[in-house]
Amino acid sequence: MSRTKWGKGKVEVFALRIEILELFAQGQNQTEIYQTLVASGKLTVGMRTFSRHAKTLKDTDAATRTNPTPVKPPPPSPTKLQKPNDGGLPKAKFFHNPKPSDSTDW
Numbered sequence: 001m002s003r004t005k006w007g008k009g010k011v012e013v014f015a016l017r018i019e020i021l022e023l024f025a026q027g028q029n030q031t032e033i034y035q036t037l038v039a040s041g042k043l044t045v046g047m048r049t050f051s052r053h054a055k056t057l058k059d060t061d062a063a064t065r066t067n068p069t070p071v072k073p074p075p076p077s078p079t080k081l082q083k084p085n086d087g088g089l090p091k092a093k094f095f096h097n098p099k100p101s102d103s104t105d106w
Contacts, residue, residue: 008044008045009045009046009049009050009053010053012042012043012044012045013043013045013049013050013053013054013057014053014057016037016042016043017057019037019042020033020037020054020057021057021058021061023036024058024061030050030051030054030055031047033054034047034050034051034054037050
């Protein structure tokens, strides 16, 4: 195949998006869809370009479909949470003296 102008492949695949998505829905894979469209003369880009844009179409189509079942919240945690004591801070286990009695400690 000869080289096409930049951006033409995306335009061709986007123009055929409805047909491509219908063929995906029928269970055809990218190679079969590509061969069908090239044989019918509707597509002139290479397989690699077609695959890149068809994957994008397929992914965005799947993302835009709505999920008929609502998402359930996760079940509550089996462990019980403990209440913090005195504002959540641990109790001090030592006493800090900012002015030591012996000046040699400094």
